[in-house]
Amino acid sequence: MDKGRISSMQMGMMMYLTIIATAILTVPSITAKYAQKDLWLSPIWASIIGFFTVIIVIQLSKRFPRQTFFQICEHTIGTLATKLLGFLYFTFFLIASGQITRTYAEFIKVFFIKTPVSVIMISMLLLSAFTVIAGIEVIGRVAQFFFPIFIFSVFIIIFLLLPQLEPSNIFPILENGLLPSLKGAIIPQVWFGELFLIVFLLPSLSDSKGMKWGIFTVLLILVTFIITNITVLFILNQNTEFYIYPFLSATQLVNLGDFIESIEPIIIAIWILGTFIKITVFYYVTILTTAQWLKLSDYKPIVWPIGILIVEVSVWGVPNLMVNNHIDITVFPLLFPIMQTFIPLFILGVAMIRKKSKTLEVH
Amino acid sequence: MVRRVKNLLKTKHINLSHSATQKKPSDKQATLTYTINENIEYFRSIYANCSDVVFRPILIGGVIQAYLLYIDGLANVEEADEQILNPLMNSSAKNTNEMMNMLENKIPVTNLRKLSTLPECIDSISTGNPLLLCDGINIGYSLCLAKWEKRAIGEPTAEVGIKGPREGFTETINVSTSQLRRIIKSPSLKMEELFIGQLTKTKVVISYIEGIANHNLIEEVHNRLERIKIDGILDSGYIEELIEDHPYSPFPQILSTERPDVVCSNLLEGRVAILVDGTPFVIIAPTTFFSLLQSHEDYYQRFPISSAVRWLRYLFLIISVLLPSLYVAILTFHHEMVPTALLLSVAASREAVPFPALVEALMMEVTFEALREAGIRLPKQVGAAVSIVGALVIGQAAVQAGLVSAPMVIVVAITGIASFMIPRYAMGIGFRILRFPIIFLAGALGLLGVMMGIIAIIVHLSTIRSFGVPYLSPLAPLKGSELKDTLIRAPWWKLKTRPHLTGEYNKNRQSPGLKPDPSKGGE
Numbered sequence: 001m002d003k004g005r006i007s008s009m010q011m012g013m014m015m016y017l018t019i020i021a022t023a024i025l026t027v028p029s030i031t032a033k034y035a036q037k038d039l040w041l042s043p044i045w046a047s048i049i050g051f052f053t054v055i056i057v058i059q060l061s062k063r064f065p066r067q068t069f070f071q072i073c074e075h076t077i078g079t080l081a082t083k084l085l086g087f088l089y090f091t092f093f094l095i096a097s098g099q100i101t102r103t104y105a106e107f108i109k110v111f112f113i114k115t116p117v118s119v120i121m122i123s124m125l126l127l128s129a130f131t132v133i134a135g136i137e138v139i140g141r142v143a144q145f146f147f148p149i150f151i152f153s154v155f156i157i158i159f160l161l162l163p164q165l166e167p168s169n170i171f172p173i174l175e176n177g178l179l180p181s182l183k184g185a186i187i188p189q190v191w192f193g194e195l196f197l198i199v200f201l202l203p204s205l206s207d208s209k210g211m212k213w214g215i216f217t218v219l220l221i222l223v224t225f226i227i228t229n230i231t232v233l234f235i236l237n238q239n240t241e242f243y244i245y246p247f248l249s250a251t252q253l254v255n256l257g258d259f260i261e262s263i264e265p266i267i268i269a270i271w272i273l274g275t276f277i278k279i280t281v282f283y284y285v286t287i288l289t290t291a292q293w294l295k296l297s298d299y300k301p302i303v304w305p306i307g308i309l310i311v312e313v314s315v316w317g318v319p320n321l322m323v324n325n326h327i328d329i330t331v332f333p334l335l336f337p338i339m340q341t342f343i344p345l346f347i348l349g350v351a352m353i354r355k356k357s358k359t360l361e362v363h
Numbered sequence: 364m365v366r367r368v369k370n371l372l373k374t375k376h377i378n379l380s381h382s383a384t385q386k387k388p389s390d391k392q393a394t395l396t397y398t399i400n401e402n403i404e405y406f407r408s409i410y411a412n413c414s415d416v417v418f419r420p421i422l423i424g425g426v427i428q429a430y431l432l433y434i435d436g437l438a439n440v441e442e443a444d445e446q447i448l449n450p451l452m453n454s455s456a457k458n459t460n461e462m463m464n465m466l467e468n469k470i471p472v473t474n475l476r477k478l479s480t481l482p483e484c485i486d487s488i489s490t491g492n493p494l495l496l497c498d499g500i501n502i503g504y505s506l507c508l509a510k511w512e513k514r515a516i517g518e519p520t521a522e523v524g525i526k527g528p529r530e531g532f533t534e535t536i537n538v539s540t541s542q543l544r545r546i547i548k549s550p551s552l553k554m555e556e557l558f559i560g561q562l563t564k565t566k567v568v569i570s571y572i573e574g575i576a577n578h579n580l581i582e583e584v585h586n587r588l589e590r591i592k593i594d595g596i597l598d599s600g601y602i603e604e605l606i607e608d609h610p611y612s613p614f615p616q617i618l619s620t621e622r623p624d625v626v627c628s629n630l631l632e633g634r635v636a637i638l639v640d641g642t643p644f645v646i647i648a649p650t651t652f653f654s655l656l657q658s659h660e661d662y663y664q665r666f667p668i669s670s671a672v673r674w675l676r677y678l679f680l681i682i683s684v685l686l687p688s689l690y691v692a693i694l695t696f697h698h699e700m701v702p703t704a705l706l707l708s709v710a711a712s713r714e715a716v717p718f719p720a721l722v723e724a725l726m727m728e729v730t731f732e733a734l735r736e737a738g739i740r741l742p743k744q745v746g747a748a749v750s751i752v753g754a755l756v757i758g759q760a761a762v763q764a765g766l767v768s769a770p771m772v773i774v775v776a777i778t779g780i781a782s783f784m785i786p787r788y789a790m791g792i793g794f795r796i797l798r799f800p801i802i803f804l805a806g807a808l809g810l811l812g813v814m815m816g817i818i819a820i821i822v823h824l825s826t827i828r829s830f831g832v833p834y835l836s837p838l839a840p841l842k843g844s845e846l847k848d849t850l851i852r853a854p855w856w857k858l859k860t861r862p863h864l865t866g867e868y869n870k871n872r873q874s875p876g877l878k879p880d881p882s883k884g885g886e
Contacts, residue, residue: 123808123815127818141839145825261702268814
């Protein structure tokens with residue numbers, strides 16, 4: 001379908017930006033609600049889902065090399081079930097893309113109070129649509145270009161925050177046992193589960209280092225999570241849960257020699273880069289799912305129609321920020337693991353029990 | 364519609380060129396005849412109303428009728444007098460055999476070609492080689508005596524430098540190829556020639572180093588060049604536009620240079636150079652974004668300085684695209700970003716200005732572009748006037764009159780200088796054009812708009828390929844070993860390998876262990 005090829009490294013960078021871009025904003029606050037001062041421990045538990053998902057997906061692609069997800073399903077659970085599953089995944093990715101676009105727009109709206117949400121969303125989806133049409137290769141390259149900028153900026157900001165850090169905020173560790181930090185992991189695991197998306201990228205890989213880079217990406221995400229959570233904890237202490245965007249609020253404290261101050265516009269700028277990748281990857285996967293589910297020969301004609309659907313989902317499905325956060329807390333922690341981890345696990349299980357596998361046929 | 368008109372025009376041109384040769388023998392295989400009068404009649408009909416074509420009748424040995432055909436100003440007349448006419452007229456040849464023998468063995472010309480078809484003869488005359496036609500034989504002798512007035516080799520004007528060779532290409536293609544050959548003496552430097560243009564018949568040379576350049580690349584260049592069917596080629600810019608991958612992009616996808624050393628360094632990295640007769644600008648394919656940001660001097664200076672200069676260039680590249688739009692965005696939407704003291708001083712200077720920042724920025728940027736363009740076009744004698752008008756009227760008077768603010772003038776001035784830091788003019792102008800849409804975006808959506816602009820540019824850059832090579836390589840897709848010549852300019856003893864995508868057949872460019880060290884001397 002998409003003839004482009006990306007390297008495993010590009011895939012890793014795409015996934016890193018896809019996951020971290022939105023996670024860095026809201027997750028510390030939600031985690032803090034349950035884990036309190038142990039919020040930096042929660043990502044460790046949550047990352048288990050990440051490792052688990054990567055291993056499942058890689059095992060699937062090892063059994064069925066160069067096969068798309070729905071082809072794998074057809075081999076294992078039959079055509080009819082695959083069609084149903086395809087519909088489920090289509091709606092799932094549509095809702096996910098819409099919600100992500102909305103999250104982005106709500107965050108931007110903090111700074112652009114008068115700008116209509118639809119303008120913010122449509123301008124971004126327009127850019128994403130052009131990138132999706134350009135194909136996986138271009139998405140990979142853009143991600144590779146933005147990745148160092150993103151990482152560098154995040155760490156520069158943490159570096160600038162060093163004078164404000166209060167390391168003693170970390171105590172007491174595990175005040176109420178492990179349970180709070182485990183509860184706090186329920187939300188971040190949604191983000192780790194998004195590594196499932198690599199199932200759609202693996203057939204486009206030009207090398208065979210998917211496993212290595214998949215695991216490495218989870219590790220890198222885990223480290224970033226822990227560092228940002230600790231930074232937020234060191235600055236905002238137990239108040240973290242009362243901020244909607246704790247990391248952003250923390251950066252407002254940056255003040256270096258009375259000259260470098262109020263750098264949050266730079267944060268949005270950098271963050272837009274990351275979210276662009278996130279929205280584009282989800283958009284691309286939605287398009288790919290649809291095309292593979294309906295067995296289309298080309299995915300380009302459906303890019304614009306699906307784009308309109310995404311806008312509609314993000315406007316009608318998510319009326320405001322409160323609903324958005326509510327969905328984040330109540331619906332997604334269950335929906336995402338089912339779609340992203342347990343269904344693939346089920347398919348892998350069926351394939352293993354029925355001893356199905358498909359090696360590349362030489363034509 | 365436009366295309367149809369173009370097609371019409373094109374077929375018309377082809378017809379035109381045909382009608383010239385159609386007079387008597389229409390096909391390309393038409394040959395000369397044995398009778399001289401018939402041949403001369405034919406040439407006279409072709410060159411009717413061409414006052415610059417000279418038909419000089421002579422008698423060889425006083426018996427055999429012959430004609431010398433040449434174009435006035437394209438042939439070396441003194442040489443022809445001395446070496447051709449003199450021996451011919453004084454010869455004792457009485458029949459055709461003796462005459463042919465004498466012509467081939469006793470005429471002192473370096474290159475004597477025997478031509479039998481009419482188109483060959485016409486080409487010979489057109490390129491300046493006089494044609495000798497004799498009665499009784501169906502062969503024309505092309506005498507290699509072409510000579511015309513040409514510009515001497517001078518310093519390249521568009522690419523100046525402090526260090527490095529000072530000679531540039533000229534308009535004459537065989538001088539250019541000789542300049543390349545003088546640098547790369549190995550016979551593996553190949554020069555394949557072809558002629559493009561129905562009417563101009565411009566000579567184009569594809570140059571590459573065998574064993575370094577990728578075969579597929581050479582073939583691709585050939586294919587793309589042979590596809591061109593056009594009436595004339597006046598500059599390598601024509602060819603550039605006709606063979607590039609993304610015709611609508613504002614960015615150049617082919618490097619254009621007038622320095623032999625730049626061409627040779629690219630040939631040594633496995634690229635292909637295309638030389639075009641009639642222009643000093645040689646084009647090189649494939650090229651990448653970062654190679655367009657490199658100057659030849661980077662490789663002649665000490666490497667730490669070159670690396671620092673490169674970083675300075677990257678910084679100012681960003682400034683040249685973003686500074687005016689950031690200024691507009693911050694002044695319109697994000698006052699809180701600026702430290703209070705700075706904001707107050709900017710606000711004070713903007714107090715009297717009646718325009719919003721967006722209008723002010725657009726006004727000044729357009730004026731600057733106009734000044735730049737006028738500066739190129741104006742004759743040298745009035746050039747000084749422009750700088751006075753630019754500096755005094757637009758700079759000082761506009762600020763004093765309260766039409767623009769002083770910070771805006773500073774912003775425009777820095778942006779202008781920044782765009783000239785890009786060593787390749789075509790690249791700089793591409794970015795200068797992109798500045799305007801981003802200023803609009805900044806005026807409409809603030810920093811969000813600027814970011815949208817940046818993302819759009821980077822997505823576009825990621826989409827482009829130049830002859831199969833991704834434009835943003837080696838950064839995206841990442842090629843770790845090539846960053847040594849992109850992020851920094853590594854010292855020469857570290858630049859051991861050729862770029863991955865162009866020089867993969869022959870990877871190593873030097874032997875290992877070239878790093879100088881006192882202990883290594885005098886082995």
